[in-house]
Amino acid sequence: MGIVISTFEWVPPFAQGNVKDMRPRWALAEAGLEYEVHPLKPGEADGADYRRWQPFGQVPAYRDDTVALFESGAILLHIAQLSDVLRPRDTQEAADVTSWVFSALSTVEPRVEGMILPKLFNAGEAWVAGWTSHAERLVELRLKSLSAHLEGRDWLAGRFSVADIVMVTVLRGLRNEPVLARYPVVAAYLQRGLARPGFEAAMAAQIETFAAHAPA
Amino acid sequence: MGIVISTFEWVPPFAQGNVKDMRPRWALAEAGLEYEVHPLKPGEADGADYRRWQPFGQVPAYRDDTVALFESGAILLHIAQLSDVLRPRDTQEAADVTSWVFSALSTVEPRVEGMILPKLFNAGEAWVAGWTSHAERLVELRLKSLSAHLEGRDWLAGRFSVADIVMVTVLRGLRNEPVLARYPVVAAYLQRGLARPGFEAAMAAQIETFAAHAPA
Known part of the structure; x- marks a missing residue:
C-alpha cells in the first residue's frame, strides 16, 4: 500500500494551495518519499468510514504499511522518522523540533487563523472589524517573539526541519497582511521557506489533485 | 538536577488552576515522578535568559538531566516516555496518543480559547458579543465530533493517556458554559478526567506555588 494521505477532491480557487495536506506533501518531497492521495468526495469527510480515520473530518489524515495518524503535526513528526534527511540527529534536536512543531500549531497558528479567517468567511458581519483589530495585536506579539528567535538563524531548530514546514x-497566511512587513526577519524566513523546491513540489501536487477533479 | 518545570510565581485568583503547567504537573503525578518548579518572577518571562528556554515567554517550559523542551504538548509526549504508566505500548497506540495531543491543542483548544478569552479580557468592547456568538458555533462543531468519538469510550486513545490530560x-475552560451541557458524552468525559487523583494533585501543587508567593 505504501504512504497514503487524505485531501479534498476539490476546493475553490482561494483555498487551493492552503489546504493542510500541503504539509505532509512538502515533508514527503523533502524526504524523497513516494505517496498516494485519497481524495475525499463531497460528503465523504462527514461519513462514518472517514471519521474512524479522522474524527473531526479534517484533512490531512495519513496511513502507511505500519500505522495510521491524523493531525498535520503528528504526521510530520512521523514522516521525519522515515527520512534520513529529516530525522533529528540527537535527543536535543528531536526535542527542539517537537517543541517548535507544537509552537507553530498551538502558539502561532491560532493567532494567525483568528485574524485572517473571519475576514474570509464572515466579511460584512458587524463584529469582524473590531475582532480583527484585536486579533492583529495578538499576532504581533507572536511575530515579535519569533523575530527575536530567528535573528541570526536560518531555521527554527538549527538546520531545516519539519518544524519549518509547519x-x-x-x-504564509500573513503574506499579504501589512503586519508581516513590520517584522522583516520573519518575512525573510517565510521567503526562505517558500523558495525551497519541496514547497514548490507540494504546491504543484496539490493543484494537480484539484485540477483532476475540477467541476465541469 | 532532576525534572524542573517553569510556572509563574503568582497569578490572579481567576487564573489559578488554569495556568498550563497544570498539564506537566498532572502527567508527573500520574507517572509518580518527582519534580521541582522554577517560578518566574515578575518580568522574568520577558528576559533573555528565559527566552532562550521558552522563546515566547510562556509557561510551562521543562528540563531534566538530558533534555530541555517547551510547549505543553511536547513536554507531555516526553514525560510519557519516562513513565511505565503513561508510555504507549505499541506503535499504533503511540500514533493515536500523538494524534490526539495535537488534536486537543490544534483543533479544539483554539476554538475554546477563542470563545472564552475575549469574554475575560475584552469585556465591554463592542465586537465581543458578535464574535462570541460566532465562536460558540465553531466550538459546537468540535464538541459534536468529539462526542461521536467518545461514545462508548472512556478515554481518547483506549486507555488513559497524556492526550486525555491535554x-x-x-x-475544563467550558465547564460553566451552556454549550457543554448540550454534549453530555463530552461533559461526562470531562468529569471523569477531573475526578482523577492526578488532576487533584496537580491543582493542589499549582495553588501551593501561588500561595507561597501571594502579594502581601
Whole structure:
C-alpha cells in the first residue's frame, strides 16, 4: 500500500494551495518519499468510514504499511522518522523540533487563523472589524517573539526541519497582511521557506489533485 | 538536577488552576515522578535568559538531566516516555496518543480559547458579543465530533493517556458554559478526567506555588 494521505477532491480557487495536506506533501518531497492521495468526495469527510480515520473530518489524515495518524503535526513528526534527511540527529534536536512543531500549531497558528479567517468567511458581519483589530495585536506579539528567535538563524531548530514546514505554512497566511512587513526577519524566513523546491513540489501536487477533479 | 518545570510565581485568583503547567504537573503525578518548579518572577518571562528556554515567554517550559523542551504538548509526549504508566505500548497506540495531543491543542483548544478569552479580557468592547456568538458555533462543531468519538469510550486513545490530560484541561475552560451541557458524552468525559487523583494533585501543587508567593 505504501504512504497514503487524505485531501479534498476539490476546493475553490482561494483555498487551493492552503489546504493542510500541503504539509505532509512538502515533508514527503523533502524526504524523497513516494505517496498516494485519497481524495475525499463531497460528503465523504462527514461519513462514518472517514471519521474512524479522522474524527473531526479534517484533512490531512495519513496511513502507511505500519500505522495510521491524523493531525498535520503528528504526521510530520512521523514522516521525519522515515527520512534520513529529516530525522533529528540527537535527543536535543528531536526535542527542539517537537517543541517548535507544537509552537507553530498551538502558539502561532491560532493567532494567525483568528485574524485572517473571519475576514474570509464572515466579511460584512458587524463584529469582524473590531475582532480583527484585536486579533492583529495578538499576532504581533507572536511575530515579535519569533523575530527575536530567528535573528541570526536560518531555521527554527538549527538546520531545516519539519518544524519549518509547519511554521512556514502558518506564516504564509500573513503574506499579504501589512503586519508581516513590520517584522522583516520573519518575512525573510517565510521567503526562505517558500523558495525551497519541496514547497514548490507540494504546491504543484496539490493543484494537480484539484485540477483532476475540477467541476465541469 | 532532576525534572524542573517553569510556572509563574503568582497569578490572579481567576487564573489559578488554569495556568498550563497544570498539564506537566498532572502527567508527573500520574507517572509518580518527582519534580521541582522554577517560578518566574515578575518580568522574568520577558528576559533573555528565559527566552532562550521558552522563546515566547510562556509557561510551562521543562528540563531534566538530558533534555530541555517547551510547549505543553511536547513536554507531555516526553514525560510519557519516562513513565511505565503513561508510555504507549505499541506503535499504533503511540500514533493515536500523538494524534490526539495535537488534536486537543490544534483543533479544539483554539476554538475554546477563542470563545472564552475575549469574554475575560475584552469585556465591554463592542465586537465581543458578535464574535462570541460566532465562536460558540465553531466550538459546537468540535464538541459534536468529539462526542461521536467518545461514545462508548472512556478515554481518547483506549486507555488513559497524556492526550486525555491535554483534552481535559482544554475542555475544563467550558465547564460553566451552556454549550457543554448540550454534549453530555463530552461533559461526562470531562468529569471523569477531573475526578482523577492526578488532576487533584496537580491543582493542589499549582495553588501551593501561588500561595507561597501571594502579594502581601
